[in-house]
Amino acid sequence: MKEVAIIGAGPSGAAAAIELLERDVRVTLLDEQHRPGGQIYRNVTQMQPAVAKVLGKDYTSGKVLMSKLLEMEERLDHLTYHTGAVVWSVDRTREICWRSDGKSYSKIFDAVILATGALERPMPLPGWTLPGVMTVGAAQIIMKSGGQALRNSILLGSGPLLYLVAHQMSQFGRAPKAILDTSTFLDELKAAKHLRPDAITFGYLFKGIGLLAELKKAGVKRIRGVEDAEIEENQAGLEVSFSVDGQRTSLSCEHLLLHSGVVPNTQITRALDAQHDWDGSNLCFNPSTTVSGSLKDVDGFWVSGDGVSIMGAEAASIRGRIAALDVCQYFEGKTRPKPDESQDAELGRYAPIRKFLNQAYSPKPWFLTPPPHTIVCRCEEITAAEVHAALVEGAQGPNQAKAFTRCGMGTCQGRYCGLTVSNIFAQAKDTSPSSVGYYRIRTPIKPVSLGELASHEHQN
Numbered sequence: 001m002k003e004v005a006i007i008g009a010g011p012s013g014a015a016a017a018i019e020l021l022e023r024d025v026r027v028t029l030l031d032e033q034h035r036p037g038g039q040i041y042r043n044v045t046q047m048q049p050a051v052a053k054v055l056g057k058d059y060t061s062g063k064v065l066m067s068k069l070l071e072m073e074e075r076l077d078h079l080t081y082h083t084g085a086v087v088w089s090v091d092r093t094r095e096i097c098w099r100s101d102g103k104s105y106s107k108i109f110d111a112v113i114l115a116t117g118a119l120e121r122p123m124p125l126p127g128w129t130l131p132g133v134m135t136v137g138a139a140q141i142i143m144k145s146g147g148q149a150l151r152n153s154i155l156l157g158s159g160p161l162l163y164l165v166a167h168q169m170s171q172f173g174r175a176p177k178a179i180l181d182t183s184t185f186l187d188e189l190k191a192a193k194h195l196r197p198d199a200i201t202f203g204y205l206f207k208g209i210g211l212l213a214e215l216k217k218a219g220v221k222r223i224r225g226v227e228d229a230e231i232e233e234n235q236a237g238l239e240v241s242f243s244v245d246g247q248r249t250s251l252s253c254e255h256l257l258l259h260s261g262v263v264p265n266t267q268i269t270r271a272l273d274a275q276h277d278w279d280g281s282n283l284c285f286n287p288s289t290t291v292s293g294s295l296k297d298v299d300g301f302w303v304s305g306d307g308v309s310i311m312g313a314e315a316a317s318i319r320g321r322i323a324a325l326d327v328c329q330y331f332e333g334k335t336r337p338k339p340d341e342s343q344d345a346e347l348g349r350y351a352p353i354r355k356f357l358n359q360a361y362s363p364k365p366w367f368l369t370p371p372p373h374t375i376v377c378r379c380e381e382i383t384a385a386e387v388h389a390a391l392v393e394g395a396q397g398p399n400q401a402k403a404f405t406r407c408g409m410g411t412c413q414g415r416y417c418g419l420t421v422s423n424i425f426a427q428a429k430d431t432s433p434s435s436v437g438y439y440r441i442r443t444p445i446k447p448v449s450l451g452e453l454a455s456h457e458h459q460n
Contacts, residue, residue, distance in 0.1 A: 001026045001078065002331050004324075005096055005109040007087055007268070010038020011062060011313045012305025013115030014069045015320030017079065023328055026078040028109065030085040030098055036066045038117055039137065040313045042144040045070060051147045054171040056164075058313075059144075065317065088444040090268050094300050097456075099448050104456040111300050111327050113293075114269065115320060118262040118306040121284070121363060122416045123157060124370045127231025128258065129378055132238050136165045136259035149174040150255045154240060156229060157259035158183040158361040160204075163211045165257070170218040177253055178221040180242060182260070183361050185224065191359035196352040204353050228366055231256060260363045264307050267415065270441035274298045278434030281358040282310055283368070284419060285438055292326035293319060302327060310358075315350040322347070369427045370420070377417040379410020387424050398422055398439050411447055414439040 004020055006013045009031035017027050037044045041062030044052070052060050073081050082100060089097035090112070097106040120135045127133065136155060143149055143165075149172035155162050158181055166176050195201050215222065229242040234252060241250035263284035266276060274295045275288040286309045289295055293302040304323040305316035370376065372385035382405050390404035398421045401407050407421060408414035414421075422433040429436065 002110040003028060004111045004113060004327055005030065005094075005107070006113045006115055007031075007090075007096070008038065008115035008117060008305075008307075009033065009036040009069070009081075010115060010117050010305065010316065011040060011065060012117070012307070012316035012320035012323075013038070013113070014065050015317040016113050016115060016304055016324040017320075018065075018068060018072065019321045019324035020327065021072050021076055021079055023324075024078065025328065025331075026080075028080045028082070028107070030082050030087055030096070032084065032086050034083045036069050037062060039141070041066055042141065047144070048147065051143075055143065055168055058164075062313070086446050086448075087268070088446045088448045090271060090445070091443075092272060092298055097443075097448075099452045102452060102455070104448060104452040105459055106456065107459040111302070111330060113302045113304055113320075113323050113327065114307055115304050115316075116265045116268060116307050117316075118310055119265045119415055121260045121263050122418075122420050123258045123260045123363075123367055124374050124376055124384075124417075124420055125229050125231055125258070125367055126371060126374050127233075127238075129375050129381075130231055130233055130238065132254055133231060133256045133258065136161055136257045137262075139255070139257050140165050140168070143168055143172065148172060150257075152177065152237070152254040153257055154178050154180060154251055154253040154255075155257045155259070156180040156182075156226065156240065156242075158363075159259060159261045160208065160357065160361075161262075162259050163208065163215065165259075166220060167211045167214055170215065170220065175215075175218040175220050176257075178223060178251055179215070180226040180229065180240070180251075181222065181224045182226050182364050183224065187362070188360045191356045194352050194355035194359065198349065198352075200349050201353050201356075227364070260367070261358075261361060262306065262310055263419065264309060265415075266307070266438075267413065267441050267445050269295065269301075269303060269307075270438065271443060271445050272298050272301065273440070274301070276438065278432060279309060281355060283363060283433075285433075290326075291322075293323040294326060294330075300330075311347075311350045311354050315347055318347045368420070368423045376420050376424070377405075377407040377410065379412055379417075380406045380408075382407040382417075384420075384424060387421055388428065391425060391428055397425055397437050399437070401425075402439070408439050413441060413445065 003026040005028045044062045085098045085100045087098045095108045120137045149169040153176040227243045236252040237254040269287040276285040279286045293304045295301045302323040304319045390401045395401045425436040426433045
């Protein structure tokens with residue numbers, strides 16, 4: 001029996017696993033969390049009803065999918081589900097190494113589906129490394145894992161998640177003081193050309209209008225067109241200063257939550273040295289795949305969900321099923337056609353609203369290439385000025401900047417500075433990030449201890 005490894009148990013990984021299991025394909029599912037769901041459906045199968053109601057229908061809708069996966073784990077012997085498993089190496093032979101419970105393991109698979117989802121885009125501002133500053137996604141993890149919201153908060157950035165999390169916090173009784181939105185009404189007006197009169201579009205728009213109404217009712221101040229934000233410490237905790245229409249002002253809070261959209265998590269595809277393409281609409285790199293998600297230049301690997309390009313949880317589940325069906329075709333040695341028309345049409349329904357969101361809430365130049373004194377690499381505490389200095393001294397791109405500065409060589413392995421460094425080089429050279437390139441990612445993809453390596457076990 002063929003065996004497929006799926007890395008990630010979010011909506012895409014779970015959907016792919018279920019599709020394969022129903023076709024009697026052996027599946028090994030590797031996920032860092034201890035329950036399925038990924039970030040969007042984190043802890044959904046164990047969440048108390050009262051808390052789940054606060055988090056909303058978009059969250060609870062994932063319970064059916066995740067419950068089905070857990071039911072299949074109990075019933076089927078051809079599913080091996082490793083929770084708390086951190087993948088630290090993947091190579092082109094399809095050998096995967098992971099660590100769990102203080103030990104390290106490895107195994108070679110017949111095919112691999114990468115369902116590793118997305119990362120929040122880095123939003124480097126002066127002071128973003130201060131205590132109390134975190135991402136909006138981190139604040140949402142606290143709600144989903146601990147059933148409570150941060151107090152005395154301000155949200156800064158743009159995009160739907162900014163407003164969703166603000167609403168969820170208000171439902172927990174801790175409405176944020178303000179939302180500082182970097183986008184403008186003009187941005188939305190220009191992006192409106194992408195909208196289509198269909199159920200997906202109307203659903204998103206009505207949901208957004210509802211969130212705005214609820215936040216206004218909760219007394220949350222909303223300020224749009226925010227620019228040049230900086231963060232400092234004060235007696236209250238934090239002070240964020242910013243400009244709107246040339247006027248400078250400031251607000252105080254205990255927690256400042258940053259968000260400027262999400263981008264595909266490409267660490268593993270980069271480690272495989274797969275081809276990546278610059279996505280000019282979302283200003284990020286996407287792995288180069290076929291319509292079914294298989295990597296174009298690495299045999300036996302598929303990418304599904306938001307790891308391909310950002311389209312949201314519902315589309316991620318569809319992509320997971322499409323990838324699983326393509327894997328079955330691959331095993332049978334058949335010519336692999338594009339997804340059938342119904343699946344293709346189902347996935348295509350999400351394209352117009354995604355184009356609108358990408359343009360309306362596009363990240364702004366003032367933090368894509370931050371001021372010189374801003375820390376870019378949080379792990380190694382490297383500033384934008386030091387990256388510029390490396391360029392002047394002869395570094396030709398992000399990889400050379402590593403040698404000059406150690407930027408991107410810390411614990412996160414460049415996850416939260418890679419795009420910024422590429423943007424800095426692109427701006428300085430007056431070219432596109434696609435010409436500048438990105439970090440080469442090498443094993444270990446994530447930290448692994450010597451003790452875990454010493455106990456390494458290869459599985460047959």
